[in-house]
Amino acid sequence: MGSLLDIAKVRADFPLLDTKVYGKNLVYLDNGATTQKPLSVLAAVEEYYTEYNSNVHRGVHLLSQKATSAYEESRKKVAAYINAAHSYEVIFTKGTTDAINLVASSFGRKYLNAGDSILISAMEHHSNIVPWQMICEERGATLKVIPMDKNGVLQLDLLPSLLDDKVKLVSFTYVSNSLGTINPVKEVIRQAHGKNIPVMIDAAQAIQHIPVDVQALDVDFIAFSGHKIYGPMGIGVLYGKEKWLNAMPPYQGGGDMIKTVTFEKTIYNELPYKFEAGTPDVSGAIGLGAAIDYVNSIGLDAIQIAEHELLSYGLEKLAEIEGIQFIGNAEERSGVISFLLEGIHPYDLGELLDKQGIAIRTGHHCTEPVMHFFGIPGTCRASFAFYNTKEEIDLLVAGIKRAAAILI
Amino acid sequence: MGSLLDIAKVRADFPLLDTKVYGKNLVYLDNGATTQKPLSVLAAVEEYYTEYNSNVHRGVHLLSQKATSAYEESRKKVAAYINAAHSYEVIFTKGTTDAINLVASSFGRKYLNAGDSILISAMEHHSNIVPWQMICEERGATLKVIPMDKNGVLQLDLLPSLLDDKVKLVSFTYVSNSLGTINPVKEVIRQAHGKNIPVMIDAAQAIQHIPVDVQALDVDFIAFSGHKIYGPMGIGVLYGKEKWLNAMPPYQGGGDMIKTVTFEKTIYNELPYKFEAGTPDVSGAIGLGAAIDYVNSIGLDAIQIAEHELLSYGLEKLAEIEGIQFIGNAEERSGVISFLLEGIHPYDLGELLDKQGIAIRTGHHCTEPVMHFFGIPGTCRASFAFYNTKEEIDLLVAGIKRAAAILI
Amino acid sequence: MTINQEQDEIIEEFELFSDWMDKYENIIEIGKELPLIDPKYKIPENLIKGCQSNVWLHPEFEDGKIFFTADSDAIITKGLISMMIKVLSGHTPTDIVNAELYFIDTIGLQNHLSPNRSNGLLSMLKQMKMYAAAFQTQESK
Amino acid sequence: MTINQEQDEIIEEFELFSDWMDKYENIIEIGKELPLIDPKYKIPENLIKGCQSNVWLHPEFEDGKIFFTADSDAIITKGLISMMIKVLSGHTPTDIVNAELYFIDTIGLQNHLSPNRSNGLLSMLKQMKMYAAAFQTQESK
Numbered sequence A, B: 001m002g003s004l005l006d007i008a009k010v011r012a013d014f015p016l017l018d019t020k021v022y023g024k025n026l027v028y029l030d031n032g033a034t035t036q037k038p039l040s041v042l043a044a045v046e047e048y049y050t051e052y053n054s055n056v057h058r059g060v061h062l063l064s065q066k067a068t069s070a071y072e073e074s075r076k077k078v079a080a081y082i083n084a085a086h087s088y089e090v091i092f093t094k095g096t097t098d099a100i101n102l103v104a105s106s107f108g109r110k111y112l113n114a115g116d117s118i119l120i121s122a123m124e125h126h127s128n129i130v131p132w133q134m135i136c137e138e139r140g141a142t143l144k145v146i147p148m149d150k151n152g153v154l155q156l157d158l159l160p161s162l163l164d165d166k167v168k169l170v171s172f173t174y175v176s177n178s179l180g181t182i183n184p185v186k187e188v189i190r191q192a193h194g195k196n197i198p199v200m201i202d203a204a205q206a207i208q209h210i211p212v213d214v215q216a217l218d219v220d221f222i223a224f225s226g227h228k229i230y231g232p233m234g235i236g237v238l239y240g241k242e243k244w245l246n247a248m249p250p251y252q253g254g255g256d257m258i259k260t261v262t263f264e265k266t267i268y269n270e271l272p273y274k275f276e277a278g279t280p281d282v283s284g285a286i287g288l289g290a291a292i293d294y295v296n297s298i299g300l301d302a303i304q305i306a307e308h309e310l311l312s313y314g315l316e317k318l319a320e321i322e323g324i325q326f327i328g329n330a331e332e333r334s335g336v337i338s339f340l341l342e343g344i345h346p347y348d349l350g351e352l353l354d355k356q357g358i359a360i361r362t363g364h365h366c367t368e369p370v371m372h373f374f375g376i377p378g379t380c381r382a383s384f385a386f387y388n389t390k391e392e393i394d395l396l397v398a399g400i401k402r403a404a405a406i407l408i
Numbered sequence C, D: 001m002t003i004n005q006e007q008d009e010i011i012e013e014f015e016l017f018s019d020w021m022d023k024y025e026n027i028i029e030i031g032k033e034l035p036l037i038d039p040k041y042k043i044p045e046n047l048i049k050g051c052q053s054n055v056w057l058h059p060e061f062e063d064g065k066i067f068f069t070a071d072s073d074a075i076i077t078k079g080l081i082s083m084m085i086k087v088l089s090g091h092t093p094t095d096i097v098n099a100e101l102y103f104i105d106t107i108g109l110q111n112h113l114s115p116n117r118s119n120g121l122l123s124m125l126k127q128m129k130m131y132a133a134a135f136q137t138q139e140s141k
Ligand SMILES: Cc1ncc(COP(=O)(O)O)c(C=O)c1O
Pocket: A255, A277, A278, A279, A280, B032, B033, B095, B096, B097, B098, B125, B127, B128, B173, B175, B176, B177, B202, B204, B205, B225, B366
C-alpha cells in the first residue's frame, strides 16, 4: 500500500534532516529520544520572540495580552488533541518526567500511606519508576510491578491479583520506548477502575504515534513531552481529571499558582494555574501548539500508516541480517525496533553506524529493569518518525552489515 | 555623563523593540517581568534546532554529542558568569521558582524539622514565600520574616535577634522586584554564616543588573531565570555549593539523574545530573548561554552605568508629576520604579498607558505582603533594561500626564 | 428600550470615537452614570474579586424586573460595569438570562481590554445572569 | 620507548587512514594486542563502569615499573584501552603521573568519540594515574 504522504514535501519541512555528518547524509533514526522540528514550529517560536514576547497573566499591556492568549490557545490545542473535557485539565510542565513527578508528589502526599502500594509495569522508563520509588519510600508504601513475558508483553492474567485494595494508583506506559510494545491501556484502565483505582499513562512514546482520547480511555492522568512530538524542548503536558487535580495539593509554590498570599496563609489559585508556579514557558507552549497544528495538518492517520509501513519494512529487512535478535516481539507495536547482533556489543555497533551517518541509540534507554530482565547490557534501537523513508532503512541495514564485518 | 553604549546599535539587536502597538511605537518598560531577546539568542536556538537538535548524554551519535557539548558549554558559561568554583554546581531548572522549590523541597526534607524555622524577608516575591510556607507546613517548622521600614529597606538591626539557632536557612532577594531595593546581601550572609546558617539568594532581579560573584559573596544557593536576562523562557539556574548539593536528596526522579535503577534500589547520579531528571531543555540552556555571551559582549559595567542613568533620570522626571508617590525609597536601588498617582487606581493608569503604546506593569507584582505593608492594592511599575532610552522615559511621563488628565 | 436597543445605542455612541484614548474617556464618562451601590451592601458576598480591581454588585428585584447597583475601586472598571448595568438593568430575569451581549465585541473592547479586564467582564456578566436565574426560579414558584 | 615515542608511533600509524571506518578497524586491531586481565582480577574493585560499556583494569608493580592488564565487553573500548596501555604500561610511576597524553587529540579521536567514550577514556586515564600515584608514594616510603 502506498503512503498517503508526499515524503519529499514532508522532509522539506524539517531542515535538520538535510544535515550531513562526517560528510555523509544524516539518517536520523533516534526519534524515540527526540524528534526533529518542522519549520512551522520554529517560525511560531520566532514570531513570539520577535513580535509579542512578554510575561503572561498579570500584564495590563497589549504584548502581555497577546502572549496570554497565545499561551492559553496552545492549552486549548493540546486539550482538543487529547480530547480533554476541559482545557484547564491540561497543565504545562517541563516534560513527561516533570509531569510524573508532579503526580507522584501531589497525589502521593495526599493518598499514599504506609502499607499502600503503587503498581507500575516491568517495562517502565526510569521516569516512571524513580518518582514512585521516592514517594513510596517517603510514605512507607511499596512499589509493585506487572511482569512481562519474553516477548515484552505484559502478563495481564496476573493483573487481577495485583490490583488489591492496597493499590492507590496504577502508572504504566502506553508504548514501551525500549521494546515498542503497545500496552492494552483500555483493558488495564477498565480493570483498575473496576476496583476504583485511578490510572496514570506515560504517553511519551504514544502521543506522536497513536490517537489518545483521554475521555474514551477514561484515563485519570496522562503525561507526555513536547520534544517527542515535534515541539520544543523544555515543555510537556500533564493531563489530569478535574476531580483529581482539584483534590490534590499543589506541587510547586510561587507566582501565578496562588490567589492571595500573606506570610500566614496562602490561598491557591484554581486550575490549571494551581499547578503552574512561576513564569511558564510561554514560547515552549506556543511551539507545542504549533507542533500539534502541524501533526493535525499531516493527519495522525497518515502518520500512523506511514510509520506502520516503516516499522514492518524495518522488521522485515533487519530480520535478514545474520545473527540479529529482536528484543521485544509484541504483536502490537509502534515506533521503535530494539535489536542485538550476536557477539557484538551494541555500543560498538552504534558507534560504527554513527561514523556512517546513521544515528541510532544504544544502551539501556533508561529502562534498566528491561535490560536486567533480558539479561543484556543494552540494545541497539532504531526509532522512526513519519518523515523517515524505506531508503533510510536500507541504509541502516547496509550500515549494520558493514559494521558487523569489522566487529566480528 | 554619556552612556558607553551605542544605543541605536544595541536596540537593533532586539527586533521586538521595533514593534508597534495600536499603531504607536512600543515603549517597553516591563523588563522586570521579562526581557526581550537579542538576535544572537534567537540565532543560537535556531541553529540548534536546524543543525544539531538531539537528546543529550546518552547518545552514541554525532548530533547527540554536539548537543551534549553545547549544553555543557552553556553550563560552563553560567558558572563563569557567576564565578562558581565548579560548573557542576550549576543546575539547570525551569526558572527561579523551580530552583527555589528544589531547595525548599530537598534542603527542607533533609534539614528542616519540627520547631525549626526558615527566615525570609518582608519584600519577597511569592516564589520565595510559598515554597517555604509549603515545606514549613509539611515539616512543622515556622516561617519568619526580616521586617522592612517605610522606605522599603530591610531592618538589619533586627537581624541578629532573628538569627537564632532554630533558623536552618535564610532565603531573601538580592533586588526587590516591586521596590527596587538592593539588599545588603554580603552583610546578611556574613551574619548568618557567623551562626553557621546557610543563605539562599533570589537573584531573579539582580543577575541582569549587578555582578554576582558567588564565591566572593560566599553564598550557599542562588536562583535566577533565563528569561529575565535576555535568554529564553523555560530555563533557569540553581547554583548551590557542592557540599550542600551533595548532601541534599534529589528533587525529581527520572532519566539522567540516576546511575543505576532496579525496582528495589536506585543509585543516584553525581552532580549536576542528580538534580536534572528527564530530558533537559537543551535549547533553553543554549539560548541562556548565548544570552550570557551577549551580556558579556555589551559588558555588565556598561549595562550598569546605562541602567543607573535611566533610573536616576526616571526618578527625577517622574517626581515632577503632580500627586506622584514612590513606593520604595531605598538609597541602593536597581531596575524598577514603583509609583502611585493620588486618586488613581494603578490598573486604570496602566490601561491608559498601554493604549498609548507604553507597557508597564500594574498590580501586586507577586509581592502581596509588600502591598499589605504599604496598605495599597498595587502599584504601577516601570522597569528598565539597558536598551531603554531617556526619550522613552519622557514618553512615559507624558503618557502618565495624559492619562491622569482623563482619570482624575 | 430592549436589551438590544440599549446595546445598539452604546455601539452607536462609540462609533464617534476612533482613538482609543477617546473611547476610554467615554467609558469613564459612562461610569459617572453608574447607579452606586448602597455602602451597606459593600459586603464580601457582593464582591467580585478581579485580579487587579474589585467590583461590588447588588441586585434588587422589583415589579418583575431586576435593578443592579454597583461600584468599583478602578474608574475604568466602573465605566465597564456601568455599561453592563445600562444594558441589563431594568429588565426581566428571563430577558437577562437570555441576553446575548454583543456590544463588547462590536465596540472592539473584547480585543483591547487587558485579559484581566475581559475576564472581569465575563465574571460580571456571569454573576448578573446567575442573579437573574435565581430570581427566575423564585418567580416561578 | 618513552611514553611520547609510543604516542608518536600511534599517531603515525593513524595517519595512514583517512576514513573513519578504517580508523576504527585499526583501533579494533590494536585491541587484539591488549594484555588481557587475569579473570581472577575481574572483580568489582577493578571495574571502571562506563555509561555503556565496562572496563576492568589491573596494575602490577614490578622492578619499579607498572604493567597494566585489562579487558572490556565492547571491542572498540578494548582497542582504546589497548592504546592507553601500549602508551603507559611498562613505565615508572613518576613517568605515568607526569605523562601528557596528546595522541587522542592528535588522531582526532577526542572530537569523534561519542562523549561517553571520551568520558570513559578520561576515567581510564585518571584511574591509571591514580594507581601510578599510589605506587609512587609506596615507593618513596
Ligand atoms: C524577585 C523575583 N523572584 C522570583 C521571581 C520568579 O521568577 P520566575 O517566574 O521566572 O520563576 C521573580 C519574577 O517575577 C522575581 O522578580
